[in-house]
Amino acid sequence: MTIKPMTRYLAIVTEHLQKLHDEEMKSVMQAARIVADHVKQDKIVYAYGPGGHSNLGSQEIFFRAGGLMHISAILDEGTLLSGGALRSMAVERTPGYGNIVVQDYGLAKGDLLIIINAYGINSAVIDTALEARKRGVTTIGVTSVAHSRQTPADHVARHPSKQNLYELVDVVLDCKISVGDAVLDIEGLEQRVAALSTFANAYLLNAMVAETVNILVAEGIKPPIWMSGNAAGGDEWNKQFMERFKGRIKKL
Numbered sequence: 001m002t003i004k005p006m007t008r009y010l011a012i013v014t015e016h017l018q019k020l021h022d023e024e025m026k027s028v029m030q031a032a033r034i035v036a037d038h039v040k041q042d043k044i045v046y047a048y049g050p051g052g053h054s055n056l057g058s059q060e061i062f063f064r065a066g067g068l069m070h071i072s073a074i075l076d077e078g079t080l081l082s083g084g085a086l087r088s089m090a091v092e093r094t095p096g097y098g099n100i101v102v103q104d105y106g107l108a109k110g111d112l113l114i115i116i117n118a119y120g121i122n123s124a125v126i127d128t129a130l131e132a133r134k135r136g137v138t139t140i141g142v143t144s145v146a147h148s149r150q151t152p153a154d155h156v157a158r159h160p161s162k163q164n165l166y167e168l169v170d171v172v173l174d175c176k177i178s179v180g181d182a183v184l185d186i187e188g189l190e191q192r193v194a195a196l197s198t199f200a201n202a203y204l205l206n207a208m209v210a211e212t213v214n215i216l217v218a219e220g221i222k223p224p225i226w227m228s229g230n231a232a233g234g235d236e237w238n239k240q241f242m243e244r245f246k247g248r249i250k251k252l
Contacts, residue, residue, distance in 0.1 A: 005184055009194050012183050016196060017203050024174055031140045031171045032211035038112045039070045039216060039223050044248055048074035049116035050098055050124035052081045052088040057116030057142060057201040061209055065228035068209055069241055072249040076101045079124060095160055098127030109136030118177045118197035120148040120165030121158045129168035141169030142201050144177040175200035
């Protein structure tokens with residue numbers, strides 16, 4: 001009996017998430033401790049995904065039901081797919097662009113930036129990490145170590161320095177995506193289908209948030225958490241915290 005592609009895809013996704021759970025727990029806990037310490041100080045935690053679909057990672061934990069209100073997504077128009085897919089790819093390959101974004105958000109010593117990019121090689125992401133390091137910003141990187149290592153140094157998408165995101169951040173959450181991202185073979189078709197990186201990034205990020213909240217509650221702190229506006233009482237719940245974050249979170 002032939003197994004349907006959707007069934008094979010489910011097995012691959014499930015197995016990959018289990019692998020992340022088993023192998024990245026220590027790193028997730030380390031990242032959660034850092035985020036918890038910033039929230040305890042009532043400091044904003046920035047999340048940036050320089051690259052078309054990498055932006056989904058920053059959006060996944062921003063203004064999200066069940067998410068920390070202290071997270072501010074850097075939704076820069078340059079690499080958002082809404083501005084054009086080919087334009088997004090060109091911008092993420094432009095040296096110096098990441099520097100501009102970090103400068104625009106005024107990140108400085110003592111701030112915390114989560115940088116999300118599964119491939120971890122393009123100019124926008126590397127310049128973001130380098131500029132953050134230069135400014136004394138603590139960084140957590142969500143990226144695939146294997147993908148970065150296996151991408152040739154002369155690949156057109158690489159930053160001129162040939163560096164990788166995992167080498168430039170303080171804590172690495174390794175999403176373990178393979179080169180090409182797509183994971184499913186279809187008989188009669190040479191190109192694989194069904195990407196995996198969004199699942200992997202979202203799991204690591206939400207796991208980090210959950211562990212962060214657990215740490216804070218265990219230490220006697222109840223951090224403000226977004227409630228769905230589509231749930232009864234959601235607007236009222238969120239409203240009690242809104243003034244605390246308006247003006248501090250750029251895209252709120």
